[in-house]
Amino acid sequence: MKYNRINVLGLGNILFGDEGFGVEAIRAFEKEKEYPEMVQFVDGGTQGLYLLDYIESSDAVMVFDALIPLDFESRVYVYHKDELPAFIHRKMSSHQMGLSELLGIAQLHGRMPERFVLIGIPPRSLDLGSGLSGEARELLDEAVGEGKAILQGWLGE
Amino acid sequence: MAKKIVVDPIPRIEGHLRIEAKVNDNNIIEEAYSSGTMWRGIEVILRGRDPRDAWAFAERICGVCTTVHALASVRCVEDALGIEVPTNARIIRNLMNATQQTQDHLVHFYHLHALDWVDVVSALKADPKMTSDIAQSISSWPKSSVGYFKDLQQRLIGFVESGQLGIFSNGYWGHPAYKLPPEVNLIGVAHYLEALDFQKEIVKIHTIFGGKNPHPNYLVGGMACAIDPNSDTAINIERLAMVKKIIDQTQQFIDQVYIPDLIAIAGFYKEWLYGGGLGNYLSYGDFPETSLDDFKTLLWPRGAILGKDLTTVHDVDPRDAAHVTEEVSHSWYTYSKGDDKGLHPWEGETKPAYSGPKPPFEHLDTDKKYSWLKTPRWKNHPMEVGPLARVLIAYAKGDPMIKDTVGLVLSRLQVGPEALFSTLGRTAARGIECKQTAGFMRHFYDQLVDNIKKGDYRTFNSDRWDPSTWPADCKGFGYSEAPRGSLGHWIHIQEQKIKEYQIVVPSTWNASPRDAKGNSGAYEAALKGTPMANPEQPLEIIRTVHSFDPCLACASHVFDMNGQEVTSVRIV
Numbered sequence: 001m002k003y004n005r006i007n008v009l010g011l012g013n014i015l016f017g018d019e020g021f022g023v024e025a026i027r028a029f030e031k032e033k034e035y036p037e038m039v040q041f042v043d044g045g046t047q048g049l050y051l052l053d054y055i056e057s058s059d060a061v062m063v064f065d066a067l068i069p070l071d072f073e074s075r076v077y078v079y080h081k082d083e084l085p086a087f088i089h090r091k092m093s094s095h096q097m098g099l100s101e102l103l104g105i106a107q108l109h110g111r112m113p114e115r116f117v118l119i120g121i122p123p124r125s126l127d128l129g130s131g132l133s134g135e136a137r138e139l140l141d142e143a144v145g146e147g148k149a150i151l152q153g154w155l156g157e
Numbered sequence: 158m159a160k161k162i163v164v165d166p167i168p169r170i171e172g173h174l175r176i177e178a179k180v181n182d183n184n185i186i187e188e189a190y191s192s193g194t195m196w197r198g199i200e201v202i203l204r205g206r207d208p209r210d211a212w213a214f215a216e217r218i219c220g221v222c223t224t225v226h227a228l229a230s231v232r233c234v235e236d237a238l239g240i241e242v243p244t245n246a247r248i249i250r251n252l253m254n255a256t257q258q259t260q261d262h263l264v265h266f267y268h269l270h271a272l273d274w275v276d277v278v279s280a281l282k283a284d285p286k287m288t289s290d291i292a293q294s295i296s297s298w299p300k301s302s303v304g305y306f307k308d309l310q311q312r313l314i315g316f317v318e319s320g321q322l323g324i325f326s327n328g329y330w331g332h333p334a335y336k337l338p339p340e341v342n343l344i345g346v347a348h349y350l351e352a353l354d355f356q357k358e359i360v361k362i363h364t365i366f367g368g369k370n371p372h373p374n375y376l377v378g379g380m381a382c383a384i385d386p387n388s389d390t391a392i393n394i395e396r397l398a399m400v401k402k403i404i405d406q407t408q409q410f411i412d413q414v415y416i417p418d419l420i421a422i423a424g425f426y427k428e429w430l431y432g433g434g435l436g437n438y439l440s441y442g443d444f445p446e447t448s449l450d451d452f453k454t455l456l457w458p459r460g461a462i463l464g465k466d467l468t469t470v471h472d473v474d475p476r477d478a479a480h481v482t483e484e485v486s487h488s489w490y491t492y493s494k495g496d497d498k499g500l501h502p503w504e505g506e507t508k509p510a511y512s513g514p515k516p517p518f519e520h521l522d523t524d525k526k527y528s529w530l531k532t533p534r535w536k537n538h539p540m541e542v543g544p545l546a547r548v549l550i551a552y553a554k555g556d557p558m559i560k561d562t563v564g565l566v567l568s569r570l571q572v573g574p575e576a577l578f579s580t581l582g583r584t585a586a587r588g589i590e591c592k593q594t595a596g597f598m599r600h601f602y603d604q605l606v607d608n609i610k611k612g613d614y615r616t617f618n619s620d621r622w623d624p625s626t627w628p629a630d631c632k633g634f635g636y637s638e639a640p641r642g643s644l645g646h647w648i649h650i651q652e653q654k655i656k657e658y659q660i661v662v663p664s665t666w667n668a669s670p671r672d673a674k675g676n677s678g679a680y681e682a683a684l685k686g687t688p689m690a691n692p693e694q695p696l697e698i699i700r701t702v703h704s705f706d707p708c709l710a711c712a713s714h715v716f717d718m719n720g721q722e723v724t725s726v727r728i729v
C-alpha cells in the first residue's frame with residue numbers, strides 16, 4: 001500500500017445541530033467495519049491549531065465538516081485538494097483557526113498531504129442541542145458512502 | 158490559475174464580541190462600546206454538583222486558555238475545604254501554568270496579532286539578501302540565511318499566484334497604517350510559520366504532567382500524576398529530561414526570535430502610541446512559592462495601580478466584598494436587589510434576562526443593556542488586567558528581573574516607561590512577560606527535581622477527599638493569572654454540593670460594558686481617541702482590541718456620529 005498514514009477527521013460542534021455533521025459522519029463511518037491500522041479516525045471537535053499535526057503528518061487526509069458552498073443546494077459536496085481555497089483569515093481569537101487556515105499553513109510549510117479530500121453538506125439547522133436535522137441525517141449515509149469509496153481507492157493505490 | 162470554488166467552513170465559534178465605534182468627521186473614534194454577544198452559563202451548570210468535579214466542567218470554558226480554569230477551580234475548592242496540596246503538586250501546577258502562559262503569548266504574538274503589524278503582501282517585495290542581513294544583525298537565530306528567506310518567499314509567491322490568497326484582498330494589505338519595510342515583513346512571515354511548529358512542542362509538558370492537552374487532568378488535593386524515578390509509567394528521569402529539553406528550546410526561541418522580532422517591529426511603530434485607555438491595572442498575582450494565602454511569596458505580585466501612578470501599588474483582597482464586585486446595569490441579567498448594585502461574587506447571582514434587539518440588528522441601544530458580560534469593578538474602578546497590568550505592577554514594586562527586561566526593551570526602542578501605556582506597550586509587555594514566564598518554567602523545573610531528589614514523591618493529599626470530612630457550609634476563593642489576566646473562581650459549598658459558583662474571567666474585566674456611573678470598560682476606553690486612516694478598514698480598532706488578547710471572537714462596526722453605519726466587519 002502506498003500510504004503509511006491516513007487520517008479521517010470529523011470537525012464540528014455536536015451541540016449545534018448540523019454543525020456537528022462532521023463528527024456524526026466519522027462515528028457512522030468507523031462503526032461498521034474494521035479498517036487497517038494506518039487509518040485513524042479523529043474527532044477533531046472544535047479544535048483548530050491543535051489539528052495541524054493531523055494534517056501535516058499524514059499522507060492522505062479526509063475531512064468531514066459542515067460547509068457553505070456558493071450554490072447551497074441540499075446535497076453532498078466533495079472537494080479534492082486542488083479545489084479548495086486556502087485562507088489565512090484575520091483572527092480575533094485562537095478559537096477560530098478553521099480548516100482553511102490549517103490548509104493554508106500546511107501549504108506554506110510545504111507539508112500538504114499527498115491526497116486531501118473534504119466531504120460535507122450545507123447545514124440547515126444550527127440550533128442548540130437539537131442533533132442533526134432531518135435533511136442532514138438523510139445525507140449522512142451518502143456522505144459516508146462517498147468517503148468509503150475514496151478510502152477504498154486510497155487503500156488500493 | 159484562479160480557483161473558482163469557494164468553501165467557507167462554518168466558523169467554529171463566532172460573534173462573541175462586538176465592538177461598536179462612533180467616529181467623528183476627522184475619523185477619530187469618539188466613543189466605543191464593547192458587547193459580549195453570547196452567554197457562558199457554566200455557573201448554572203455547576204450548581205448542585207460535587208465540588209471535586211467542578212474543575213473538569215470549568216476547564217471546558219475554553220480550549221485555548223486550557224488549564225487555567227481547572228487551576229482556579231481546584232484552588233477555590235481546596236480553599237473552601239482547607240486543603241494544603243503537597244509541594245510537588247504546587248510546583249507542577251506552577252510549571253504547567255508557566256508553560257500555558259508562555260505558549261499562549263507566543264501563539265498570540267505570531268498568529269493572532271502579528272498580522273496587525275506585518276503586511277504579508279509586502280514581504281513578496283523583500284530582498285532576501287537584505288532580509289538575511291537584518292535577521293543576522295538582530296539575532297543569532299540560525300535560520301537566517303539568504304537561501305532560507307529566498308525559499309520561503311518563493312513558496313509565498315507561489316501561494317499568492319495560485320489565487321488561493323484571495324484572502325489578501327480580504328485583509329488590509331497595503332493599508333497606510335502598515336509601516337514595516339518588506340524585509341522585516343518577510344522575517345515576520347518566516348517566524349509566523351516557525352512559531353507554529355514550535356508552539357506544539359511546548360504543550361507536551363502538559364501531556365507529561367496532565368495526561369493530555371488541551372484540558373489536562375487536575376485533582377482536588379494535588380495532581381493526578383505519580384512520581385517515581387524508576388517506573389516506566391510515572392514521571393521518571395526520562396520524562397523529566399524531556400521537560401528540560403523543551404524548556405531549553407523555549408528559552409532559546411523567546412530570546413533569539415520573539416524578543417528580537419518584537420523590538421524590530423515595535424521600532425517602526427514608535428509613534429503609534431494610541432490605545433492606552435483606563436490607566437488602571439489589576440493583578441491577583443500567581444506562582445506561589447509556598448501556600449496560596451501567603452501572597453507575599455507570589456512570583457507575579459498582587460496589587461492595583463490607579464491613574465497610571467506607578468509610585469503607589471494598592472493592596473487587593475478579592476475576598477473582600479468592598480474590593481471585587483460585579484454589577485449588571487448594562488448587562489442582560491437581573492439582580493434581585495437592583496441591577497446597579499455591585500455584588501461580591503460570593504453573593505453573586507446569575508439570572509439571564511435578554512432585553513436587546515432581536516437579531517439580526519443594526520446596532521445596539523448602548524444607553525440600556527447591551528452585553529452578556531457583567532461589569533466587574535475593583536473598589537468601583539474599571540480595571541485592565543493581563544500582561545501589561547502584571548508587568549507594571551511588578552515593575553512598580555521593584556521586581557529586579559522585570560526591571561531588567563523592561564529596561565532592556567525600552568532602551569533598545571529608545572523610549573521611556575510612559576510608552577508602555579499604549580497598544581504597543583501592551584504588546585511589548587506580553588513579550589517581556591513571556592521571557593519572564595519561560596524563566597519561571599526553568600525555576601520550577603529545578604525546584605521539582607530538587608524536591609524529588611530529597612525523596613519526596615508525594616503529589617496528592619487525600620486527607621479531605623471524603624466528603625464526610627467537610628464542613629456543612631463553606632466558601633472558597635481560587636485565583637490564577639491566566640495569559641489574558643486575573644481569573645477568579647468563587648465557590649459556596651453546602652451539604653457537600655455546589656450551592657453557588659461564580660467565575661470572573663479576564664476578558665470580562667477588559668471587555669466589560671459601562672457601569673451604572675457611565676464609566677467605560679478597558680476596551681471601550683482604549684479605543685477612544687484613536688485616529689483611523691480609513692474607517693472602512695478598521696485596522697486600528699483590530700490592533701488595539703487584539704493587543705488585549707481577547708478570548709472572544711469579534712465583530713466590529715464603525716458608525717459615524719449620526720449613527721449611520723460606515724462599515725461592518727465580521728472578523729471570522
